Amino acid sequence: MTVLDPDLADIHKPTARARGLLNAHYIDTEKYDEERDALFGSGWAGLAVASDVADIGDAVPLTFLDIPLLLIRGRDDGVRVFQNICRHRGMILVDQPRKIEGAIRCPYHSWCYSTQGKLVATPHVGGPGRNTHDEIDPDTLGLIEVRSHIWRDVVWINLSGTAPAFEDAMSDIITRWRDFDQPMYHGGADSRFTLSVAANWKLAVENYCESYHLPWVHPGLNSYSRLEDHYNIEQPGVFSGQGTLVYRQLKDEAGHSFEDFGGLGSKWDAGAEYLAIYPNVLLGVHRDHAFAIILQPDGPNRTEEQVHLYYATETPDDTLRRRNAAQWKEVFEEDIFVVEGMQRGRRAPGFDGGRFSPAMDGPTLCFHQWAAARLGAYRDRT
Known part of the structure; x- marks a missing residue:
């Protein structure tokens, strides 16, 4: 151009x-x-390596270009990247590397998320002792996932969500190193x-x-x-x-x-x-x-x-x-x-x-x- x-x-x-x-x-x-x-x-940028979360439940908080992110290996053994914030009031969820034994719990109001990012608990959201509310839809309030792909153990992310598929964007290097x-x-x-x-x-x-x-x-x-x-x-x-x-x-x-x-x-x-x-x-x-x-x-x-x-x-x-x-x-x-x-x-x-x-x-x-x-x-x- x-x-x-x-x-x-x-x-x-x-x-x-x-x-x-x-x-x-x-x-x-x-x-x-x-x-x-x-x-x-x-485009596609490198965030970390999948080996940083080698076992199920491993979670590592990362700051990438001032953006708080969470790298986690879910119960399904999939590696995902989420914005490291609760959907309620934007509180940081995980502040140091650790093993997630159950759910990811927000330390502020105890909203909880699965390791796949689904909102699974909202204690007292409808008032004392009422853990649901008709106007709070868990299906639309899961963790914000960042588009990611793993190649050569590198966790590549696309912040905009608009880049071509990784295999298309990186086809030249994938082909060049096909032997590996x-x-x-x-x-x-x-x-x-x-x-x-x-x-x-x-x-x-x-x-x-x-x-x-x-x-x-x-x-x-x-x-x-x-x-x-x-x-x-x-x-x-x-x-x-x-x-x-x-x-x-x-x-x-x-x-x-x-x-x-x-x-x-x-x-x-x-x-x-x-x-x-x-x-x-x-x-x-x-x-x-x-x-x-x-x-x-x-x-x-x-x-x-x-x-x-x-x-x-x-x-x-x-x-x-x-x-x-x-x-x-x-x-x-x-x-x-x-x-x-x-x-x-x-x-x-x-x-x-x-x-x-x-x-x-x-x-x-x-x-x-x-x-x-x-x-x-x-x-x-x-």
């Missing part, structure tokens, strides 16, 4: 002349609020960690999806998976990232490695790919493990990165699993200083959105163009 907004128009120029999003998109609360609707609300459409298992407590970054969430996406920075930021990784061993991946409007042709499996002292996922094509013998699925999910796949990173924005200047690792078997070797998690944590921590440095740089009034290398920055420009198109369309509507 043609973007008429002056601060977005240059993003759609040819790569050598394109400029990125301006500083305000990284530091201003007003722009952050706009992006909540334009970049997150209208098989069971995978969260590595457990040793395979999850959180990084707090003093930077806008978009800078974490930009850094992740390109390999240009490897020689200087990840010298250890670059010693065997060199810059020239990588390739760019760009699917406009959906995802971008990078792949490597020389993935090296982690082995223990006896030469053992993790079990491979089954039936993979030869591409994955020594290959791996790392994709940013817009807006906020970063995924990686290898022959023997995978990971998901969910970026949780906390205002324009801070992001929480929730990292989860997965394997082809339910009980991989604990020692090797811990080593793998520590190795990835070290790699991701190496990125923090550049992401935070770019954030501080967005306070310089002379920065005009920057430039893009035609050879190396295609994945990053692809992300900027997606954001600009979404912002432009949103402004047209409003």
Whole structure:
């Protein structure tokens, strides 16, 4: 589309002349609020992982872009997302992770909901000792459900409720990684960690999806998976990232490695790919493990990165699993200083959105163009 907004128009120029999003998109609360609707609300965004509610009755309260949400595994073993409020007076229902043994009870007036979201009890709503009232219809006052879908254990949500079906919206990435459409298992407590970054969430996406920075930021990784061993991946409007042709499996002292996922094509013998699925999910796949990173924005200047690792078997070797998690944590921590440095740089009034290398920055420009198109369309509507 043609973007008429002056601060977005240059993003759609040819790569050598394109400029990125301006500083305000990284530091201003007003722009952050706009992006909540334009970049997150209208499509599919990552909220958490289904493994966060592994057992029936598990409930986890989450704040996503200032919206109180509740992730819960119901009695029917289904994982759902609800707005974490009572339909009576808007009271927060669950304030810390816990097991729901019976119903979800509001601590204010004790209205109760099933784990599937149905309103099941309204004590004294019709007066003392009268628990029903003709004008209070339980069938219309269940919890407000947020449209959700689980793929690769990520719980994706569509806040607006108007996005195309997940399978249609994400058909390109689902097809690209069809080989990995098989069971995978969260590595457990040793395979999850959180990084707090003093930077806008978009800078974490930009850094992740390109390999240009490897020689200087990840010298250890670059010693065997060199810059020239990588390739760019760009699917406009959906995802971008990078792949490597020389993935090296982690082995223990006896030469053992993790079990491979089954039936993979030869591409994955020594290959791996790392994709940013817009807006906020970063995924990686290898022959023997995978990971998901969910970026949780906390205002324009801070992001929480929730990292989860997965394997082809339910009980991989604990020692090797811990080593793998520590190795990835070290790699991701190496990125923090550049992401935070770019954030501080967005306070310089002379920065005009920057430039893009035609050879190396295609994945990053692809992300900027997606954001600009979404912002432009949103402004047209409003």
